[in-house]
Amino acid sequence: MANYDLTxxxxxxxxxxxxxxxxxxxxxxxxxxxDEILKAKIKLLSQTNMVDYAMDIHKTLYHxxxxxxEMVDRRVQVVARLKSLEESVAPLISFLQNATLVQELRxxxxxxxxxxxxRFQIGVDQIEALYQYAKFQFxxxxxxxxxxxxxxxxxxxxxxxxxxxxxxxxxxxxxxxxNWDIALEELNRLKEIIDSKxxxxxxxxxxxxxxxxxxxxxxxxxxxxxxxxxxxxxxxDRYLNAIQTNAHHLLRYVATAVIINKxxxxxxxxxxxxxxxxxxxxxxxxxxxxEYLYVNYDFEGAQQKLRECEQVILNxxxxxxxxxxxxxxxxPLRDEFLENAxxxxxxxxxxxxxxxxxxxLAEKLNMSYDEAEMWIMNLVQNSKLxxxxxxxxxxxxxxxxxxxxxxxxxxxxxxxNMRTHVLAKNILEPAQAAGR
Numbered sequence: 001m002a003n004y005d006l007t008x009x010x011x012x013x014x015x016x017x018x019x020x021x022x023x024x025x026x027x028x029x030x031x032x033x034x035d036e037i038l039k040a041k042i043k044l045l046s047q048t049n050m051v052d053y054a055m056d057i058h059k060t061l062y063h064x065x066x067x068x069x070e071m072v073d074r075r076v077q078v079v080a081r082l083k084s085l086e087e088s089v090a091p092l093i094s095f096l097q098n099a100t101l102v103q104e105l106r107x108x109x110x111x112x113x114x115x116x117x118x119r120f121q122i123g124v125d126q127i128e129a130l131y132q133y134a135k136f137q138f139x140x141x142x143x144x145x146x147x148x149x150x151x152x153x154x155x156x157x158x159x160x161x162x163x164x165x166x167x168x169x170x171x172x173x174x175x176x177x178x179n180w181d182i183a184l185e186e187l188n189r190l191k192e193i194i195d196s197k198x199x200x201x202x203x204x205x206x207x208x209x210x211x212x213x214x215x216x217x218x219x220x221x222x223x224x225x226x227x228x229x230x231x232x233x234x235x236x237d238r239y240l241n242a243i244q245t246n247a248h249h250l251l252r253y254v255a256t257a258v259i260i261n262k263x264x265x266x267x268x269x270x271x272x273x274x275x276x277x278x279x280x281x282x283x284x285x286x287x288x289x290x291e292y293l294y295v296n297y298d299f300e301g302a303q304q305k306l307r308e309c310e311q312v313i314l315n316x317x318x319x320x321x322x323x324x325x326x327x328x329x330x331x332p333l334r335d336e337f338l339e340n341a342x343x344x345x346x347x348x349x350x351x352x353x354x355x356x357x358x359x360x361l362a363e364k365l366n367m368s369y370d371e372a373e374m375w376i377m378n379l380v381q382n383s384k385l386x387x388x389x390x391x392x393x394x395x396x397x398x399x400x401x402x403x404x405x406x407x408x409x410x411x412x413x414x415x416x417n418m419r420t421h422v423l424a425k426n427i428l429e430p431a432q433a434a435g436r
Contacts, residue, residue: 002031004284004312009249013214015172016044017138021218025317035061049082049139051075078140085136088129092122096152109158116156127156131166138169147173164193171215180223187216195238209242213250220257221318221333230257231264240274248282251275252312255286256319259344260336268294285309289341293348303364306341313337342367346379350387356396358389369394 007026011019020041027037038061045054051074055067095101095116105112116122134149150170157163167190174183191212199205216233220226233239234254243250251274258267272294275287285308292301313319313334323330342365349356349364362372373389376396380387387398 005031005315006249006252007317010214010217013211013247015168015215016047017141017143017176018172018215018218019044021176022317025320029315029320031315048141049078049136050141051078053141082136082140085129085133089126089133091120092116092126092130093133095120095122105155109156112156113158127153131157131162134166135169138173143173143176146170147177160197164190164197167193168211175215175218178222180219183219184223184229187212187219191233206242206245209239210247213239213242213247217253217318221253221321227257227261228264230254231261231267235267235270244274244278248278249284251278251282252284252286252316253318255290256313256333256337259286259290259340260333262340285312293344297348297352299345299349299364302345303366306338306345306366309341310334310338342375343379346376350396350398354398356398358394358396361396 005026007019007022011022023037023041023044026032027034038057041057042054042061045051045057051071055071055075058067058071059065104115113124113127116127130149130153134146134153137149138146147170150166150173154163154166154170157166167186171183171186171190174186194205194208194212197205199208213234216230220230220233223229230253234243234250234257243254255271255275258264258271268290272290275291276295279287279291285305289302289305289309292298292305314331319333319337320331321333323332345364346361349361358373358376359369361376362369365372365375367375373391376387377389380389380396387396389396
């Protein structure tokens with residue numbers, strides 16, 4: 001399953017702090033050797049201010065209480081830099097902590113800057129120091145403080161590029177704190193800016209869209225309306241083009257969202273078209289399942305891919321989220337995926353066959369006979385399927401007025417022949433009349 005792990009593809013598009021939850025998941029699933037994960041964590045931490053955390057991991061990895069001198073020196077530098085920034089930003093922080101004074105701020109940023117300068121001797125340098133201080137807090141792992149300071153900074157900042165950078169930082173902080181409602185608001189705000197902002201080059205705008213989609217995975221697979229949100233975002237032309245240009249692996253997540261979302265079946269046709277177009281660039285069991293079922297009508301292949309899909313989901317940091325309920329641990333998305341995927345197989349099979357052997361269908365659905373019979377019984381009762389179960393013969397008999405696939409092909413050929421005849425007649429008659 002390590003072959004299907006997308007961490008190495010996703011990580012370059014994330015802030016390094018957002019990579020930590022992915023490594024934690026991989027460590028829990030034991031998809032890689034423990035030492036490899038710990039070394040990857042230390043490498044990530046070397047570019048942050050979380051020195052104490054890096055020291056703890058180093059001790060665990062090498063089974064020692066000693067740490068490299070460079071870590072000790074780095075810690076001294078971090079503490080010194082923190083004190084320097086605290087001194088620089090102290091007057092502004094004091095002002096922002098006074099609710100009465102904060103109420104005097106207006107939507108007009110130029111007015112605010114002038115007022116702060118005239119009344120409190122707080123200038124542009126102190127406002128810039130607030131950004132540096134917020135960023136430093138984020139690098140230290142103080143995501144709550146960083147989010148607050150970045151919000152306040154954006155209320156004062158007049159530099160659009162700096163403000164955009166601060167918004168990225170706040171989004172990352174909210175994701176890491178798992179504040180999904182606020183994170184979704186920031187995501188939508190960021191999308192609006194990316195889509196409307198004049199970037200230095202189209203390539204830069206494309207990269208921002210790709211970053212946004214990768215960061216959105218944390219939100220969409222945790223927020224209650226996420227399965228709609230990811231479809232709404234990823235199927236927009238600009239973002240779908242970005243996926244097809246330089247982020248083909250994101251097809252795994254949009255395919256999963258379409259499969260588990262019963263209300264968005266209308267997107268299935270477009271999704272399959274994109275999967276076919278990009279199959280030379282990206283394939284995994286989830287995209288192949290749809291291809292086997294709806295392009296090749298290969299039910300045996302779809303059945304095999306469904307087994308692989310389950311393992312892919314269980315080992316994917318975004319899809320394999322565990323939920324603890326007392327002593328019971330479940331993976332809700334895995335269960336939803338399998339239920340809907342089996343329904344896809346059943347519906348597709350029923351379009352072709354009118355009498356279906358339950359034992360054979362159970363094999364295709366990767367179920368026992370009793371499970372399959374109960375599943376089909378519930379499906380027939382709860383859906384609009386015109387079918388009955390014959391328990392004696394062990395079959396499902398479809399009662400439908402719709403034509404099966406073969407009859408549809410024959411009927412379409414008849415219609416095509418008739419349209420061709422009419423078209424030829426319309427062309428020949430004027431030509432014959434002109435020749436007389």
